[in-house]
Amino acid sequence: MSFSFFKPSRPKTPQEVAKAIKDSLVALDTKTVVEVKALEKALEEVEKNFGTMRCMLCGDGEAEPNMEQVTQLVQEICKEDIIALLIHKLPSLGWEARKDLVHCWSILLKQKVGTTFCCVQYIENHMELLDSLVVWYDNKEIALNCGNMLRECIKFSTLAKYVLEAPSFELFFKFVELPTFDVASDAFSTFKDLLTKHETVVSEFLTAHYDEFFDSYEKLLTSTNYVTRRQSLKLLSEFLLEPPNSHIMKRYISEVQYLKVMMTLLKDSSKNIQISAFHIFKVFVANPNKPREVKVILAKNHEKLLDLLQNLSAGKGAEDEQFEEEKELIIKEIERVSGFTYS
Structure with a gap:
């Protein structure tokens, strides 16, 4: 058989x-x-x-x-x-x-x-495929799959550069606020990778698209959604303070519009957001080359700012000590700019 x-x-x-x-x-x-x-x-x-x-x-x-x-x-x-x-x-x-x-x-x-x-070379020759992956964040069924695939793609600088500079990149400002929490969180992870994985690519992108990018980013910082405000503020600190972006930071901290955003966030109901906002606000104040417009805003609002800062604390431990030291320096600088002595 x-x-x-x-x-x-x-x-x-x-x-x-x-x-x-x-x-x-x-x-x-x-x-x-x-x-x-x-x-x-x-x-x-x-x-x-x-x-x-x-x-x-x-x-x-x-x-x-x-x-x-x-x-x-x-x-x-x-x-x-x-x-x-x-x-x-x-x-x-x-x-x-x-x-x-x-x-x-x-x-x-x-x-x-x-x-x-x-x-990767194949995708470089068919970059429109990346646009499809971005656009499909709007499809709840496949959004998380697309996010995973996109993050693998943008580990490669040529592909990250394309996504940043493509018109479809603007969609991320919408996707990070989608009502489906897991999709919005995934979109934010991809957005964060795009802005932090390749320093030189990001620096070139921010230099070339400064106005439109930060106009859109301001909407995230002032969002009614707590998670969006907190995540975007934390991310702003990460990429703005990178050494290759020092020229971008200098431009950002010279603009009254963005100083006002940080002052508003210092009053946020969330302590976490207040602390994160302080770490960007202090750069505006500590800037040795503050434009006149920035000095005027600080002087006009010095009483409210000093009250806010006096009541702001980071918590306990070594971090709190450093925070208190930085806070004292910032208070002194605001007093100096305003010509006002806080008693």
Whole structure:
């Protein structure tokens, strides 16, 4: 008696895996899927093929991935335009397939063929794919998947630079305030990465787009949403105080408009926001080259400011000691500017 039919099937080659992925993704095209059953079958095929891709890229839990096969698969995925399909078809995919795709995405991007990040180079030649990932934050079903994929992309400076300079970047100011909390938080994580991961790229971007960026950013700092105010204030400290952005900071702390924003935040009902605002406000006050307009605002409001600062404390410990020292210096400078001695 022969039991040959129990023999396991031959593992697919990287070329066969890539072809299967492409064929199943193309089958999701709404023009070709005319029946619900056909669509279900196509989605099952995609899920199965993504599972195979994940196994080939990550190993199966027992055996490590074969790096030669991984390289071949990455080459095929780029050669056959599968990267574009993976993004274009994202809204059509089921939950499991999206999970596998996100897991594979970071491996695909980090994989070198020779000295080249093959998939990153592919995206550099098809930058509009990044716009799709940004825009789809508006789709609750796939927003978190898009966020994960975007953050992997913007680890590479060329891709981060494109997203910052694309018209779609402006959408982040809307996305970070979306009513769905987990989507808004995820969008803020991506927004933060864009503004902190690549110092030189960010510095060039802020220099070229100073007015429109900080006009939009002011709306976040004055948002009615507590989380938005707190997160955007903390992030502002992070990227504004980076050494490559020193020229941006000098410009920012010379503007009365933004000084007024910080003075308003010093009065916020949240102590956390008051403390964070103080750390930016103190830079306006300590600036040895304060413009006349800034001095006038400080002098006009010195009584209210001194009251606010006297009642502001950071808490306990070494941090509080440093805070109190800084606060005393700022109080003295406000007194000096206003010609007023606080008793």
